[in-house]
Amino acid sequence: MKITDVSVKAFRTRADRWDTGHALPLPKAEIRQTITTIETDEGITGHYLGGAFHGIDTEGLTISDAEMLNGRIRALLLGQDPFDRELIWKWMWVANIQENVASVIDNCLWDLAGRAHNAPVHKLMGGARDRVKAYASTYPNIGKPQVYADHALQCIAEGYRAYKIHPHYFWNPETGQPTPGRPSNIKADIETIRLVREAVGPDYVLMYDPWGTYMSLEEAIFVGRELERQNYYWYEHPMPEYRVESYVRLSRELTIPILSPEIAAGGVFTRAEWILRGAGDMTRIDTIRGGVTGARKTAVVAEAFGVRCEYHVGGWANLQVMGATSEDTSEFYEKGLLAPGVDFDAPHPYLGAICDKLDAEGYVTVPQTPGLGYDIIWDYIDDNRIP
Ligand SMILES: [Mg+2]
The missing domain is CATH 3.20.20.120 (Enolase-like C-terminal domain)
Structure with a gap:
């Protein structure tokens, strides 16, 4: 199996948050979320939602992080075997790729492997x-x-x-x-x-x-x-x-x-x-x-x-x-x-x-469906795309 594409889609969503600076609720705050997708020549894909630097997966990659993934990282990964997670993981560390960006790739590859083997990632x-x-x-x-x-x-x-x-x-x-x-x-x-x-x-x-x-x-x-x-x-x-x-x-x-x-x-x-x-x-x-x-x-x-x-x-x-x-x-x-x-x-x-x-x-x-366990509503993502 070979990686044929890597892409990030950004979209707008809303969720309740807390304004920690003023100690007030922020009901239905607007949030930039991203979904990163790795595609393969066998039609199996992997996804990861999130990527914000502090690790909360309900918030997405920044515009510049998404650009790095859509550009330099995509160019590195095209043609690689998506099951070579360990090889790619070490490569990303040595290449000094930002931790959150390298992590998004690794998480996508685990989702892809789970979907390919019809098993949740923990299994x-x-x-x-x-x-x-x-x-x-x-x-x-x-x-x-x-x-x-x-x-x-x-x-x-x-x-x-x-x-x-x-x-x-x-x-x-x-x-x-x-x-x-x-x-x-x-x-x-x-x-x-x-x-x-x-x-x-x-x-x-x-x-x-x-x-x-x-x-x-x-x-x-x-x-x-x-x-x-x-x-x-x-x-x-x-x-x-x-x-x-x-x-x-x-x-x-x-x-x-x-x-x-x-x-x-x-x-x-x-x-x-x-x-x-x-x-x-x-x-x-x-x-x-x-x-x-x-x-x-x-x-x-x-x-x-x-x-x-x-x-x-x-x-x-x-x-x-x-x-x-x-x-x-x-x-x-x-x-x-x-x-x-x-x-x-x-x-x-x-x-x-x-x-x-x-x-x-x-x-x-622990989610029990294949990969990370997402049930993605693509219509919402497509209807709420942002750059
Ligand atoms: Mg803490």
Whole structure:
């Protein structure tokens, strides 16, 4: 089989979002989504929806990323065997192709392989489970501390078995105004940590992620001690991730597991170095930082060291990798981001179903149809094309 075409289609869609700068819902916000397609001489195709740099697959590639795919990358891939995923994956890393762009290609090739073999991607890799426990993951800045406590109870009522706080950053909860992130809002953050714990009871699983906004080791330790007192489950990405030594010291200092790196570049290679240095107690990856191939490799490295690998963000491709990774290594699916008044479960008009409907036990089922599992509504995409 040979690749005969690679193309990106951009289209307009709408979904509920949260304005984190002003702490307001953005109902039916307009979103640029893309679908990337790889075609072959045997008529089998592969698709990937999304490609935005932070890994959320409901947002598409930028215009310049799409141009790179339609131009340089297409020229490289024409005539290649679409089943040579490993060869192409290594080639893209060495050629220094942007991580999200290389990932879109890898994810498309996995979808294509699944369709060619009539199997969902996790079964192709080797199935480990059919469903994954989910946690409710909040937007940052959903409001003052009490808003988080009320929201956590609402999520419990909806069936979530765990709740992750993205606290206050780039927004001041006292004034309700956007800020450049300095100083940190530690007082409100600690109140949030306490009020949410008080609301949900002593044993409910809570995680905490200030997204790298604590600028010193002292700040990170100060908040971490409170998380330990309040029995939180993990402490994610508290400081900027390019200062690795501060993570080595933080992990030594605290007993709560540190989950990082999330946004550091370098995919599996960076994660392997962090594990060796003892920077963080758990590791983190998603399928836009090296594709399905890179995400699965990261889980294997983590497993070999007895370290957990918790996937960043949800979506079709992440769910497939989770389906091939045991719960001992990767426990939770990140569902969200959620905020009061934001309907995260509204169907996307370009897909027959969402990938991550929560079941009565608080789990999400790994899509079971061939490839990544999409049921694509082409009429909507064709009717809403943008450049
Ligand atoms: Mg995070």
